[in-house]
Amino acid sequence: MRDLSVEAQSWPITGAFTISRGAKTEARVVVARVTQNGLTGQGECVPYARYGETEQDVVAAIKMQQQALADGMTREELQRAMHRGAARNALDCALWDLEAKLAGRPAWELAGLTQPRALTTAYTLSLGSPDTMREAAAKAAHRPLLKLKLGHGGDEDVARVEAVREGAPRAALIVDANEGWKAGDVVPLAKELARLGVSLIEQPLPAKEDEALRGIESPVPLCADESAHGLEGMKRLVGLYDFINVKLDKTGGLTEALSVIRCAKLRKLRVMVGCMVSTSLAMAPAMLVAQQADYADLDGPLLLAQDRAPALHYDGSLVYPPERELWG
Structure with a gap:
């Protein structure tokens, strides 16, 4: 019972x-x-x-x-x-x-996976003015991978990335438009962001409009987030995106997330494993999926004023697998 x-x-x-x-x-x-x-x-x-x-x-x-x-x-x-x-x-x-x-x-053993290891997670900088984001980047400049929240495209988003690059000249950068750009902005903005050393552009267009990405040549790889949920619809993403962002809240849990990872690899899509802003309890199962990903974006607890106890152990941007007292 x-x-x-x-x-x-x-x-x-x-x-x-x-x-x-x-x-x-x-x-x-x-x-x-x-x-x-x-x-x-x-x-x-x-x-x-x-x-x-x-x-x-x-x-x-x-x-x-x-x-x-x-x-x-x-x-x-x-x-x-x-x-x-x-x-x-x-x-x-x-x-x-x-x-x-x-x-x-x-x-991890029940899932037939290898023992998880510590991973480097992206650290997210909220959307703000270029000056605000430069200051935030300077404070996080010791982190190897930063993820920037951007706005609605145009020169202001380029200025934000330029400011972050000034604040953190050695960090790898991912940008996330959260569906904020227009179709005609993607290639021109991608060229500017390539100049600034951006490694990945996440969800540039609204999910319902992303067919406009088919056949374009972006100098920076594109990643589906709001366009990618679970196993259904994976085939359509091929030719639109280079990466998919797997989040457990979208897949409906670890079970389907593991299947999505396998499907993505078969379709030659690379993988980021992401999260919502939440506690270590939400990150713990995502750590198992992230072992097979190209990028881990599991910084949710780092954005909180306080995490739950027991919590995942973070050492800078290095996040360690959960102790079994927390989960799994």
């Missing part, structure tokens, strides 16, 4: 986290816990309004699975019972954690 509990939580962000769609000062997360034989597995998700998710709907969707979980629902059955998204992510990761605890074996 399994018991289910669900809790919405708020974690303050240091300052504010700003992207082209707006700013926030707290991370709102939902934690699902599944208990069996005195052992509890837990998973964390972030409801995301961009995909029509609300905190109330996510909590309700998780609670709807209470009887099925009590009856012994498996992870495979969960994939069929729930739509891809944040709610399924929390439950899927909770079931992985519970299975690991019941088996007395780490989750």
